[in-house]
Amino acid sequence: MNFFKKLLLSLKSPSTQHVQPPQPLEPSEPVTSSNSIEAEAETVNQAVRQATEACLDRHWGSVGMVERDVLSYIISPSFSGGPYWPSTRQAYRVVRRGDAVIIATEGMSDPFDDVEGLGNGFEMELFIETADIPAHARGSFGEVDPLKRSWAFELVEHVAKTVADAGGITHQLDQHGALSLEIPGFSQSHYMCDQLPKLFVTDDDSTGVLLGAPNPDFPARLDDMPLSPVRLVPLVLITAAELEYVRAGGRTAREDLVSRLKAAGIGHLSSPHRASVV
Template sequence: MNFFKKLLISLKKPATQAASQPDATFNPLASRNPTDAEAANQAAREASAACLDRHWTSVGTVEADVLAYLISPSFSGGPHWPSTRQAYRVIRRGDSIILATEGLSDPFDDAEGLGNGFEMELFLETSDIPEHARGPLGEVDPFKRSWAFELIEHVAKTVAGAGGITQQLEQHGALSLELPGFSLSHHMSDQLPKHFVTDNDAVGVLLGAPEPDLPTRLDDMPLSPVSLVPVVLITASELEYVRSGGRQAREDLVSRLKDAGVGHMSSLHRDSVV
């Protein structure tokens, strides 16, 4: 796993729009009058953020702060998102926490007519974040030290590097993804139980299934519909099962997770279902 240190900050997100850039001082339009196309792009971006706000507010308590970067990773060799804004929001839902990407569905910078970016955002829901990495209401910074944030961050890099995965999900149904180099991780290696780690030092996730108990399609985004794609941590034996069985094994694993009552939740204390 290509882990490297980056400077993360918590940015205050206005109620009507998401943080416009990872660094609030970086705004290429501020020093000049924007063109009509740039103004339309910015309006679409703000409308997209407002739509995401409405959705997540209907699911749980949305933190006003987002986890973002002082300098966009795309400027330092990281994968490109549709815009330079790469952020993660925190939603508190009962005893669980949802960490969700924000920016994969941004309208593309310097491009028109391409819809809402990759037309997707990722999210992970779990109740198993250690106390030292779970901030109280109004404080999101500790989540940066959780296995859940490190996991969804790495999955987001992979998805962005692939240019999104909506077509693959439509074609293949649920997808599986292996994250190698587990022992090199900053937080997962300290927080995930051993039965989630394969003999060759990898962890696995399902993408797009099981279907969560919340709406996952946003039809009212300004440019094109957006899918919210669950990221579900699976055990080492479940990953081995998928490795050997392909699509049929993935579909069977999804059914078993549903039948076991696990669903889309990433639980560190559950037994393997295979």
Template sequence: MNFFKKLFGSSKAPETQDAQPTPQVHELGDLTEAEAANLAIREAGEACLDRHWRAVGTVERDVLAYMISPTFSGGPYWPSTRQAYRVVRRGDTIILATEGLSDPFDDTEGMGNGFEMELFVETADIPEHAYGPVGEVDPFKRSWAFELVEHVARTVADAGGITHQLDQYGALSLEIPGFSQSHPMSEQLPKLFVTDDDCTGVLLGAPEPDFSTRVEDMPLSPVRLVPVVLITAAELEYVRSGGRAAREDLVSRLQEAGIGHMSSLHRASVV
């Protein structure tokens, strides 16, 4: 698997905690009434997510965004052609979160806020060369955390969202194959996180973070923020052999160990 060889672009304007996002100006003359309404709903949703993340940390104004949407080159279909990732600075940690999985569908009305979810990973272990200073987000695309959340986002988009599965099981696990063929992950993740068959794994949806993961005031329907939690090879093998019971036990162990939803490269396995 040849992971994530894409061009990214971002602008360079800094952001502060109290600053408001720069309003977007669009030429509406060429839009149909339905397209204009969809755009207004999308921008209202962006504003809701922005307010929510500002209650969590310092939100960068710029996002990591593709110069050309992967939708146009055979990539996964998101609800709209907008596929982006925002950066939230939170003390010593960084949150990288998807932006667009909860957009209203471009071509379908009456279906709520897209997949009604966004993904995020929180970590204190971004390498120095991939850690952008305040106002600069571009370096983060060279981090294992970005590559991880991007891969999970592609998988979730291919599945058409996972909210129903989360409702049924409470937490999900996901294996990422072809680890050695990745770029930042294979260079930056310790062997502790790689199985003998070249996989790494994550939990989705649990453990819960110390902030709300429900955005109730979205324009069409509530949206949940789903944590992506990196797990060790031993923990992945434990889930492989034990199924749902092992997954639920792993969530409890991570909570009891004080690790919670944080993706840490410097912890021991809890199994």
């Protein structure tokens, strides 16, 4: 039973402080069933979810041109052994920003369906921004399906699964600053292996990303969410040499890499055509 169900149940349940014998109900007094309590709780949950979606829509609309459709699944992956998000809604929003495309998770900040919690889900959404998507996978405004065949979508989808398995990463970001993540089995990927150059592949068939930094050039914290603030966490593709640098140097190397990306004018943008900064 989630927080809202508990809240409504507590409002509906009689006090047990002074136990009285059962009294006959007046004809006009309504009887509240558990089904009606659960229905009201679901109504509250749905309203919060819609408010969350509207907040994200307003924010991304201030960043670029938001596609009306999202990248989604016919059946939620959580029903077929995939990682659980706060709700069964697992989707990806597309924002076109000049020559660049932003692909962002949509649902990680939904209120929890069946897990107790007071906040907006994982209190975060992931995103990647890049101008380097092949023409056949970019699509024009109004069509999002081609993006499913891009390295950028495959990358953010893979990272989203890892983050969901961890139950979100806001605490880790608060503790360690920028995080790094290795993705093994690069040669077995569907699209990355064809669209990313060898510069981004290590000798042990991995590629890497930074999470949480560098910061984007737009606000990355949403304080007007209905339950709790939500942060937008950038995902930045890094070269094989940069990943090896982080492997060897840990947090100090990650922080230095963030500084180098900023100094090179790369920032939070992901590009398979850039040079390595280490």
